[in-house]
Amino acid sequence: MRYPSSLCLAISLSAGVFAQFNTAHAASFSVQSPDKQLTFTIRDDNNQPKYQVSFQGKPIINPSSLGFDFARAPSMRDNMYISNTVRANSHNTWQQPWGETREVVDHHNELLVTFADKSTKVNQYRMRIRVFDDGLGFRYEVNKTNARYITRELTEFSIADSGDSTAWWIPARGWNRYEYTYNTTPLHDAAHVHTPFTFKNKHGIHMSIHEAALVDYAGMTLNQRRPGTFVSDLTPWSDGIAVKTNGQFKSPWRTIQVGDQAKDLLNSHLILNLNEPNKLGDVSWVEPGKYTGIWWGMHIGKHTWGSGDKHGATTERTKQYLSFSAEHGFDGVLVEGWNIGWDGDWFFNGDVFSFTKAYPDFDMDAIQAHADKVGARLIGHHETSGNVSNYRNQMEAAFALYEKSGVTQVKTGYVADGGNIKRIDERGHARFEWHDGQFMVNEYLDNIKLAAKYKISINTHEPIKDTGLRRTYPNWLTREGARGQEFNAWGTPPNPPEHTPMLAFTRMLSGPMDFTPGIFNMGFNGLGDKTNRPQTTLAKQLALYVVLYSPVQMAADLPENYLARPGAFQFIKDVPTDWEQSIALAGEVGDYVVFARQERARGKYTGEDWYLGAITDEKARQIDVALDFLSPGKRYEAQIYQDGENANWQQNPYDLAIKKQRVTHKDKLSLNLATSGGTAIRFKAL
C-alpha cells in the first residue's frame, strides 16, 4: 500500500511539509530570540501539536511532532488544540561559584503554551519554550494525575535540508556507555545516537541537540526514524517503562544550540541558563584545583589495583605523591585501589568492594597525618563496578570516613557494560539497568546530594551525561563520560589525533570533562602509530589543560616523568582551573580548536593573566590569532609552549619550543601546530 501523496511530500521536500500546515482555522504562535535571528513556532494544525524552527529566515527544524504515550493512561498525541498562551522574557546576569566563566548572561524570550484535548477540553500539557540568541530550549510540563508511566516521548527533531548535512556522533544504547570514538558521516547515516548530537547543515549552520536539567527522568537518545527526522528515544528501566512519575512531572529541557560557525557552539551558555540556580547555599567548601594520582601506573601495568608486590596504593607511595604534589603546587592526590575488593572478579561482581576497609598496606591515619604536614589532600575513590546496591549500602559510612579524614573530593566509578548496572530491587531480585535510564539518573544525583551533606565534591566516572546540573549542585565538579586519556594506555585503538578537537564540539558542550591530560612519557610501549600511547605531541598535552575545560585537572603521568621535563612541567604548574571568562577563538569540528581563557582571582591567581590553548588533528596547521581579547593598555609576557620545527606526533612528539615575548592586545600571533600538535600560552600580565 502506498503512502498518501501528502505524506510522500512530507518525506521528499520540506517545502511540502510547510505547505501542509498552511490550512485555515489553525492556531500558530511564535517566539523569537532577543536578536530576532532564531524563531520557534508552535501550532495545532489538524489538532496535531507540532513545532518548527527557523534561523536567519531559513527553516532549520521542519514541523516536528510532540507528545507522549503512557502505560496506563491515554496517549497525548493528537486531537489537541492550543487553549492558552503566556509570554515572558528575562535579561539578567548570574555568577558561577567556579566555572569556565564567572558571569553568565541569561537573556531570553519565553512562550508558555497549553494544549487541551479537543473532545474533553481538558488541558493535557504545557510547553515552556525559551529562545536565546545562542539557541533554544523547550520542556513539557504535565499535571495529570492518571498519567504516571511514560512509555514513549514522541518529540521529533526533523532537520531541514538534511540531505547535505554532516553529523558527528557516537552510538546510543551500546555496550560502552559514552566511551566511543566519534563517527563523522552524512547526517542520514546516523542511526541511534547520544546527545549532545552536533551537526552542520548544507548552509554551514552548526547545531547541537542535547538536553538540560536531566532530573528524575530518563536520558534522551535520538533515533533517526525517517531521513533527517530524529525521534526522542528514552532509555528504559529494566521493566521497559521509560519514566515513572507520580502523574505530575516536567521533562528536561530539549535544547538546540545554533550558530553560524562551529565556534559559536563553544561560546554558548544555553545549557547552564536552562538549569535551576544553586540549591546548596554556601558552597565555599567546593574547590577547583589540580591533582596527581596513583593511577596511570596501573593503566600501563607498572602497578596493580589489587594487592601484592605491585600494589599501587601503598602508604609509602601515597606519602611520596603527597610530598611531590605539595612541593609543585598541586592540591591533592587521587589513590585508586586503596580499598578491599580489587583481588577478585570485581568487574562482574561488584559485591566484593568495601568502601570503608583499606588494604593493610594502606594506613589511612598515617597518610592523613602526612597530608596535613606537607599541605596536600588525599582524594577519595569509590569504584562500584556498576553494583549500585552494594555502594548504596555503604555510601553514608564511606563519606563519613572521608570527611573525618579531611578528604573533600571523591572520584566515583560505575564501570559496567551498558544495560548491566546491577541493583537489588524491593523483592530482592537482581535488576540490570542502563547508565542513562531514570533509575541511574536518580542514583547519580542522590550520590551528589549525600556527598554535599559531608561537604564532599564529586568527580564521576562512567557517569550519566552532563546536562548542566553543576549550576544547581556545584559540588558535582566534573565527570568523564567520554573516551579519556586512559584509552591511550590500553584502548584498541587508542584515541586518534582528531579525538580531542572532536570532543570540544561534542561531549564538551554538555559540561566539564576530567580527561586527565598531561602524559609526558609517550614511549612506554614505544613511539610510532601502532602502539598504545597518546597520539599527540607534548605541546598538545599541555594545550589540553586550556582546551578541555574542567574545574579539577589531573597531572596524569608519573612524578618522575614530570621531573624529567621541568620546562614543559612549568606550564602545568602555572595553568589555573578556574576562569573569569573563556572565549573560543576559532575551530572546526574534529579538525582544530583555539580557546583563550582569563584566570579567575583565587588563591595565588590575581585574575590578570590570560591563557591560550590550540590543538589540531592529524593535520599540521598554521593558525593566526589576534590577541584583542587581552586588556587594552596592559603589557603581557607571552610564555609560549609550541611544537618544535621537527615535531610530529608519530616519531618526534617531544620536540617542544618554549619562548617568551612581549605582547599587547594589538598584536597577532601565528601559531604553528605539528601533526596532532598544539600550542599552550600563558600571557603573564606585567
Add this chain to the structure above:
Amino acid sequence: MRYPSSLCLAISLSAGVFAQFNTAHAASFSVQSPDKQLTFTIRDDNNQPKYQVSFQGKPIINPSSLGFDFARAPSMRDNMYISNTVRANSHNTWQQPWGETREVVDHHNELLVTFADKSTKVNQYRMRIRVFDDGLGFRYEVNKTNARYITRELTEFSIADSGDSTAWWIPARGWNRYEYTYNTTPLHDAAHVHTPFTFKNKHGIHMSIHEAALVDYAGMTLNQRRPGTFVSDLTPWSDGIAVKTNGQFKSPWRTIQVGDQAKDLLNSHLILNLNEPNKLGDVSWVEPGKYTGIWWGMHIGKHTWGSGDKHGATTERTKQYLSFSAEHGFDGVLVEGWNIGWDGDWFFNGDVFSFTKAYPDFDMDAIQAHADKVGARLIGHHETSGNVSNYRNQMEAAFALYEKSGVTQVKTGYVADGGNIKRIDERGHARFEWHDGQFMVNEYLDNIKLAAKYKISINTHEPIKDTGLRRTYPNWLTREGARGQEFNAWGTPPNPPEHTPMLAFTRMLSGPMDFTPGIFNMGFNGLGDKTNRPQTTLAKQLALYVVLYSPVQMAADLPENYLARPGAFQFIKDVPTDWEQSIALAGEVGDYVVFARQERARGKYTGEDWYLGAITDEKARQIDVALDFLSPGKRYEAQIYQDGENANWQQNPYDLAIKKQRVTHKDKLSLNLATSGGTAIRFKAL
C-alpha cells in the same frame, strides 16, 4: 576505569574467548549435523550459560550468552549449571500441500539441555537444539510460573572473524517496517538490523540469522553491541514489556543457516523444518495461482482508491478484468478501493474503513454473477491502515460476506508507520504498537485462523516477517514485507537494479513474497534512470516469476499493456506458481541469481516441464548453466525469453529476444543478461 585484561582479550581476539572457557569442572555438550560439518556446543563454564558454533572445524559463532530478564521475577542469566541433557535425532520426509518444493527432508540431530540454578538447584529453562546439514536452530523452553513478563532476551550471536565480514541488512525499529533498500557494509557497520540477517565471513562462509515459528512472542531484531556481537532485541509492547506469558512459554527457534556458497542458503529448508506440521487438516481449498488486479492504475495515478471520476473499483472495470483474466488463464482479480473509507484522511484514521460496505458504483452481486459466468474469481481486499481494532470488530462479518460471494483469497494491508499500529485497549485507550511486537504477531495469526474458518486464504501486506508458519497454517499463502514493485511507481528512489538479486538472499530466505512482477510498460514516466519506473529490462520482469517464489503471483500491469506485447505475455500465461522442486543453480548476494524449478502436477500442469529464471544487478553478465537438472532421457523444447543484443535497462528495456531450441539434460546454455536484465525459460517436455 579500564576493563580487566580477560575482558580485553574477549573483545580483541576470539582465540582469547575460547581460552576463557578451557577451565576445569565445567560441563560442555556438543551436537553435530548429520554430515558432521556443523557443530553446536553448549557449556556452563563459570556458571554462565554459553553456546558456540563451528563449521568445517572453524569457529563461526564465538561463545555467546543466553538467558532472560523478567519484569517481576529474577533474571535467568548466570549462576546456572547444566543439570540434564537428552539426545534425539530425526530423518524423515514430509509433503507441502503447495510450495517451492513438494517433498521436504527433515534430517537433524537434537540435544535438549536443562539449566538449573546453582544455589536453589531448581531447573530454570531448557534449550532445545536441532542441527541440520544446512543450519541449526535452538529455542528456549521455560516452565516457571512466576516468570511471566520478559523484558529482555539475552541471546547473543558473537560472529567469529567478524573483522573482514560483509553484511546485507535493513534497519530495525524504523518508520517503514521492512520496506527499505538493503545496505551492503562491513559487518561491523550494521547497527540495529532486521532478520533474516545475511552475511559472509572472511573465509567466504555465508550465514543468515533469522527465527522460525514466531508465535505468541515478540519479533527478534539484532543489535550490534560490541564489534561482531549481535544481541537479541525484542520489539516491545507499547507498555515496554517485550513478551507477556503465563509463566510457561517457548521462544521461537533462533536459526543460523550456513553454507560454503551464497546459493546454499537458497537451497535450505531449515525454517520450514523447524515449524509445526499443518494444523488445519484438509486444505484442498487453499489454491495457488495467478491473478490480475485493479491496482497498478492507482499507483501510477490513472485511477483512484477513493470515489469519483477516476475511481478504479467500478462494477464495469471489474467485469472487464474478470473477463480478461478468465480468457488468459488467470484465477482471480484483486480489486482495491472497493469499500467505503478511501475518501477521508484514511492513512491517519483507519476508523473510516468499512469492510462490508461497498461503494455504490461497485455492485458485489453483479460482479459475482459475472465472475461465475466467465470462470474467474474476485480476490478480496482489506486495508486496515494499521487500525486493527476497527478491523477486528468487522473481521468475522467481512470474511462471512466474502465466503458468501465465493471469494477464496483476501489481500490484507496494515500500512502505518512503525510503532503506530493503533489499537483500543481494554480501558478504551488508544495504544500504538509495532508491526513486529507480540501484540501484532498474535493479531496477524488470529486473522489467518479466522480466515481458515471461512476457507479463505490470506496474502498479507505490511505483515509481520515470515518465519515459516505457512507449514502450520497453509492458508497463509504469501505476504509482502519488503520493498515491492509498488515502489517503482512512486518510491524515492524506485528499487535499484540490485534490489531483486538482493531480496533473493535476504527477505526470500524467510518465505514467499508477493512482489507483484510483470510490469511491461516502463515508460509511464519516461525511460532513463531519473524517473519512477521498474529499473529492469522486460526479460528481467519475466524472470522474476521464477526467481521470487510466491504461490500466488500477480500480473501487475494493465491488461492493455499485456495485449500490446503478446510474445512476452505468453511466458506469464505459461509459468506455474506451484513447484515439484526448486534448485538455486548460482548466484552472489545482490549481484545475480539463477533458479531452476520443476512444475508440480496441478490442473493444466502435468508436472513434466521445468522453468528457469536468471536476473542480474546493474552489471551485464554471461552465465553458463548446465541443464543436468532436466530428466535424463527426456527431450525438451527450451522456450527462451532473453535480453536482446541492444537491451539495457535505462534506455532500451524492451529489446527482448524469444527463441526456441531442443535440449536435453546433457546440454549447457550460455545466458546473456543485459544491465539489470534477465532470462526466463520454459523447458517444455516433448
